Amino acid sequence: MTELNSSNVVVLCGGVGAAKLLQGLVKVVNPEHITAIVNTADDLSLHGLHISPDIDTITYTLADEINPETGWGLKEEGWRAMDMVTMYDGIDWFRLGDRDIGTHLFRTQRLSEGASLTDVTHEIKTKWGLKVNIIPMSDDPVRTIVTTAKGEELNFQDYFVRLSHDVEISEIRFEGHQTAQPTPDAIPLILNADMILIAPSNPLVSIAPILSINGIKNALQSRRDSVTAISGIVNGQALKGPAKRLLEELSYEASANGVARIYRDIAGTFVIDSLDKSETNRIEKLGMRCIVADTIMTNSDKAADLCRQILSDKMNLK
Amino acid sequence: MTELNSSNVVVLCGGVGAAKLLQGLVKVVNPEHITAIVNTADDLSLHGLHISPDIDTITYTLADEINPETGWGLKEEGWRAMDMVTMYDGIDWFRLGDRDIGTHLFRTQRLSEGASLTDVTHEIKTKWGLKVNIIPMSDDPVRTIVTTAKGEELNFQDYFVRLSHDVEISEIRFEGHQTAQPTPDAIPLILNADMILIAPSNPLVSIAPILSINGIKNALQSRRDSVTAISGIVNGQALKGPAKRLLEELSYEASANGVARIYRDIAGTFVIDSLDKSETNRIEKLGMRCIVADTIMTNSDKAADLCRQILSDKMNLK
Numbered sequence: 074m075t076e077l078n079s080s081n082v083v084v085l086c087g088g089v090g091a092a093k094l095l096q097g098l099v100k101v102v103n104p105e106h107i108t109a110i111v112n113t114a115d116d117l118s119l120h121g122l123h124i125s126p127d128i129d130t131i132t133y134t135l136a137d138e139i140n141p142e143t144g145w146g147l148k149e150e151g152w153r154a155m156d157m158v159t160m161y162d163g164i165d166w167f168r169l170g171d172r173d174i175g176t177h178l179f180r181t182q183r184l185s186e187g188a189s190l191t192d193v194t195h196e197i198k199t200k201w202g203l204k205v206n207i208i209p210m211s212d213d214p215v216r217t218i219v220t221t222a223k224g225e226e227l228n229f230q231d232y233f234v235r236l237s238h239d240v241e242i243s244e245i246r247f248e249g250h251q252t253a254q255p256t257p258d259a260i261p262l263i264l265n266a267d268m269i270l271i272a273p274s275n276p277l278v279s280i281a282p283i284l285s286i287n288g289i290k291n292a293l294q295s296r297r298d299s300v301t302a303i304s305g306i307v308n309g310q311a312l313k314g315p316a317k318r319l320l321e322e323l324s325y326e327a328s329a330n331g332v333a334r335i336y337r338d339i340a341g342t343f344v345i346d347s348l349d350k351s352e353t354n355r356i357e358k359l360g361m362r363c364i365v366a367d368t369i370m371t372n373s374d375k376a377a378d379l380c381r382q383i384l385s386d387k388m389n390l391k
Numbered sequence: 392m393t394e395l396n397s398s399n400v401v402v403l404c405g406g407v408g409a410a411k412l413l414q415g416l417v418k419v420v421n422p423e424h425i426t427a428i429v430n431t432a433d434d435l436s437l438h439g440l441h442i443s444p445d446i447d448t449i450t451y452t453l454a455d456e457i458n459p460e461t462g463w464g465l466k467e468e469g470w471r472a473m474d475m476v477t478m479y480d481g482i483d484w485f486r487l488g489d490r491d492i493g494t495h496l497f498r499t500q501r502l503s504e505g506a507s508l509t510d511v512t513h514e515i516k517t518k519w520g521l522k523v524n525i526i527p528m529s530d531d532p533v534r535t536i537v538t539t540a541k542g543e544e545l546n547f548q549d550y551f552v553r554l555s556h557d558v559e560i561s562e563i564r565f566e567g568h569q570t571a572q573p574t575p576d577a578i579p580l581i582l583n584a585d586m587i588l589i590a591p592s593n594p595l596v597s598i599a600p601i602l603s604i605n606g607i608k609n610a611l612q613s614r615r616d617s618v619t620a621i622s623g624i625v626n627g628q629a630l631k632g633p634a635k636r637l638l639e640e641l642s643y644e645a646s647a648n649g650v651a652r653i654y655r656d657i658a659g660t661f662v663i664d665s666l667d668k669s670e671t672n673r674i675e676k677l678g679m680r681c682i683v684a685d686t687i688m689t690n691s692d693k694a695a696d697l698c699r700q701i702l703s704d705k706m707n708l709k
Contacts, residue, residue, distance in 0.1 A: 121439040121499030153469045157493020161518050164500060171489040175475020178492075181439030182482060200479050 087279025097376025114282030405597025415694025432600030
């Protein structure tokens with residue numbers, strides 16, 4: 074295990090699924106050797122605040138402060154600010170707890186002072202006592218815009234939260250990705266990592282934005298043998314969120330194999346759940362090694378088991 | 392009293408002193424006939440939020456929601472957001488309670504949507520059920536900048552809150568006032584009011600910014616006979632805040648007479664406290680009528696008595 078423990082591991086991350094994986098990974102690898110590169114295309118400006126939902130979900134989860142009932146926000150939360158917004162007939166569908174607002178206040182102030190999102194993300198995670206390196210995919214604004222089947226363009230959180238992703242989508246794009254630069258450490262970290270994991274996050278709205286940033290996809294392609302992606306689709310279903318529906322609406326196959334096809338150019342290894350064992354052959358035909366594992370991370374011990382299996386497999390390859 | 396009740400009264404307002412006066416005035420005059428034109432030069436942007444301290448103090452006081460112990464902020468407040476900002480080593484000297492933050496979230500969002508400060512101030516006071524017309528002096532940014540004796544320039548709240556106004560000042564200016572326009576209704580309301588009051592707010596940092604806005608001073612001069620100013624200095628002392636010290640540092644006389652001299656061009660009548668009765672002659676020599684009254688508003692009944700005396704005096708003049 075010493076060798077595992079000292080590996081440098083980079084994880085491409087969305088929100089909840091990635092946070093669960095990281096909770097396991099820190100039990101297997103020295104947290105100081107782990108970097109989470111986090112999607113920021115579902116960041117939003119609301120009430121004047123810069124809100125970074127995926128970064129916060131990962132930070133709060135690793136700090137053991139996440140609200141276990143919702144999977145987002147902080148535990149021991151209050152709602153006085155939001156109750157006032159409701160009283161004023163303001164925008165209250167994006168629920169911000171009082172403690173959570175404190176994070177957004179600090180982040181927004183630091184950004185207004187000229188700090189980068191990378192700087193302030195580091196400051197926040199450090200104050201929570203976290204050793205894992207948490208970095209946004211980019212310091213530049215990139216925003217997921219979805220086009221509905223009726224032709225309406227929606228900001229991601231309008232689609233995801235306000236409409237509870239209960240609307241048919243015809244297109245997804247990442248506004249600003251053409252000019253956005255990756256956060257400075259992202260590509261060197263990818264190029265030098267012992268292993269790169271793609272978390273079982275939504276491939277189309279959590280991982281795709283990271284891949285859309287200049288240079289990141291190329292860097293991953295050059296490391297394909299060291300990249301392992303974990304399927305977020307198990308037995309044809311997403312464990313959380315609209316991945317299944319989005320895959321179908323955008324003409325992908327809503328299966329582990331469908332996700333593997335999305336990652337085949339950048340990941341040499343693909344992890345599927347035991348329930349999907351029958352897909353092994355199809356995935357291997359894509360030119361990917363296939364690991365069959367118990368991928369449903371009902372607690373951090375199961376997540377650690379999954380990480381241990383994935384990393385051991387890698388070590389055995391050497 | 393019927394005649395009093397139906398008068399149209401405009402009040403130039405800072406924060407706490409003006410709020411106390413208005414609490415009395417609404418007992419004497421139909422609130423729908425009262426307009427508060429409020430200083431916004433001590434507004435600030437902090438944590439991404441647009442904060443309007445004087446407007447909020449007046450709104451919360453009239454809504455009977457002000458924190459009676461501090462004179463600012465809301466009662467039944469929580470501090471979870473601010474505690475988080477403290478945890479992050481953020482800016483926590485400007486104390487924002489959780490409920491109060493709700494007001495700033497709503498205001499900032501509405502401004503970002505294109506609403507004017509006048510619009511959103513109206514929306515907020517309406518939600519609190521207030522009939523008094525509360526308007527900012529201007530929808531344009533005007534910011535009080537103080538220069539210390541050592542030559543350092545400070546934003547007003549840095550001086551007032553962070554440094555507890557415990558520093559010597561050599562100059563006060565209102566950045567942006569040259570190009571700021573008064574909120575659209577301000578000048579018509581002044582020109583058509585039955586009576587205009589200048590609240591016993593700080594003449595140099597609460598009332599002076601209002602007077603600095605294009606057209607307001609001229610409008611008041613044209614209505615000088617209908618303008619009554621109330622001294623915020625009693626027995627050589629400010630009831631609250633740094634007015635005494637500021638007057639001295641900027642070479643004004645820290646007395647009722649000193650304040651009267653500041654207002655002599657725009658106010659035909661000046662109200663002094665009984666304790667300052669001996670100043671009557673000096674003030675009358677400035678060409679102002681002088682009303683001697685009990686001006687210390689320890690509760691809203693005493694404030695109402697003061698308003699009744701001031702307005703009755705006006706009516707008797709007719």
